Amino acid sequence: MTRPAYRLVCPLCEEWYEDDGLLLACSEPHADALLKTAYPARRETAGAGGLFRYRDWLPVRRVLPDAGAPAVLPAGELGRRLGLAGLWISFSGYWPEAGAGLATGTFKELEAHTVLGRLPDEPPVLVVASAGNTAAAFAAACSRYRVRCVLVVPAAALPRLRFAGPLDDCVRLIALDGGRYRDAIALAGALGSLPGYQAEGGVRNVARRDGLGTVLLAAYEAMGGMPGWYFQAVGSGAGALGVHEAALRLAEHEDAGPPPKIVMCQNLPYAPIHQRWTGHPASGSDGDLIAPELANANPPYATAGGVADCLAATGGDVLAVGNDDAARAVRLFEEVFGIDIEPSAGVALAALQQAAEAGRVPAGARILLNITGGGRARFAREHVVTPANPAVRLVVPRNRAFPSTEDVLRAIAMTERGDERVVTG
Ligand SMILES: [Zn+2]
Structure with a gap:
């Protein structure tokens, strides 16, 4: 097996690791930390299609040829309605006219393909x-x-x-x-x-975060530069952390300018990251959410290289919106673009809308809104779909x-x- 061109590094003790495709944590006895990838500076985007266009900055030993990629487009009419002229959208899901072909309808496909590309041969x-x-x-x-x-x-x-x-x-x-x-x-x-079994690891798996970091790499190309702000609905925060890490890499290796301010969005009444960031007490249960996938009770908040570090490093923020506002945002997006989006993406859009109304983001700011899922209803209308049997x-x-x-x-x-x-x- 050829040795990968990248290595893993612990942000706390700075120990280096060769990647075996499975490692999830530093073995030194210290406080909790998320391992990071360190890649050679050189990055080429020609060759493989889809997500693996960015393979030089993915922790993978193989390319999966059918992987999709996020589509990035100017928000146009949606930006006008929000009073945000510099708004761009990253869309991960099924929306053929926009160039988005993720058949399962969310950015989790970016994670899954990268995790599979990272696995050793004969994995558990x-x-x-x-x-x-x-x-x-x-x-x-x-x-x-x-x-x-x-x-x-x-x-x-x-x-x-x-x-x-x-x-x-x-x-x-x-x-x-x-x-x-x-x-x-x-x-x-x-x-x-x-x-014989192996926990995939979620946010602790570097492949998940770097796979989601391709959202920023694709936006950097489409926007012709770094966004100033980044809005995304989060559960564990893997996507926002992946975007932040990709932005740091671009800044370091390609002189791309400062990383965007990361704004993480959660769904009230159960919003653990929002609660820890603002100190507001919790008022509801994880059974009450329009977007239950955001109800992660143990996000890597105080973990080294985790949520709090990312918010502090970028001057970011955490916003939270209720079910009704998220549902209204879902309808607004469909009205403007003619495509359905997931409730979690509605959470992010509603939070951005409220931030714009409150003057928390400058009207001319270059903003990237991650629509993390959409087109699932459209896909089901256009295809014969089979339910999975447990x-x-x-x-x-x-x-x-x-x-x-x-x-x-x-x-x-x-x-x-x-x-x-x-x-x-
Ligand atoms: Zn360590």
Whole structure:
């Protein structure tokens, strides 16, 4: 195997690592930190299409030829309605006229393809927790490239998992009846520590963040320079951190100017990052959100190289909007552009709208708004879609902690066997 041209570095102790394709954390005994990639300065964008156009700055050992890429376009009429003449949009989803071809409808496809490109040959079974979008992206990509994976989702997310064709048997889905995103995270964490299995790692996986960083690389090309501001809805913050890291790389290697101010947007009434940033107490539950994938209770907030560091370094901010405002923003986008967007993207648009009205962003600022998902309804209208069948359904008990050791062992036994219903609790 050829040695990759990049290395991993710990932002706290500055220890360097050769990448084995799986490493998620520094092994030194110190406070929590996110490993970063360090690439050679030279970057060429010719050659591979889609996301892998940026492969020189992706932590990958292989190129997946069918990967899509974000589309970047001036906001035009939407910018006029918001009074923001310098507004640009990055759109990740299915919108053929705009050049966006991500069939599962969200920027999670950028993450999934980069994570698969990073894996070693003969990888362990990848375990991924998801509120729906990440599972859709990994299911499609793992199925296409025959990578074994176990995906854990709340049963409420199952309608979200519809595909243009049946999934390969290498994709195993566990649905949690009565479970939420946090239960999926807990079970996936336990499964990922079993021999032969590997937690995908979420925000701790450098491939996720750098895959999402291509949003900034694509915008830098399309806009002819660095945006001054960047707005995105966040759960763990992986996308915003990836964009920030890509901006630092451009600034360092290509004299691109200062990185954008990062504005992270969350969905009230459950907004853990907003709560920690502003000190406002929480007032609602993660079951009350129009965009439940933003309900990550343990984002890497105080982690070295994480959310607070990024906000402080860029002079950024965290904004939060309620369900009604997000739903109105979804309708506004569809009215202007004729394409549906995900509720989480509506959260980001509503937050930007409120920031503009309050004069928190200058009217002439060059702003990049990340529409992190869209076109799912359009795709379903234009294609025959097949629902995914869970290999296992687990009932999450209300009267005890989940998962117990017993839950984990039964889940993995059932996943390996497939097609049987387990009831616990
Ligand atoms: Zn370290």
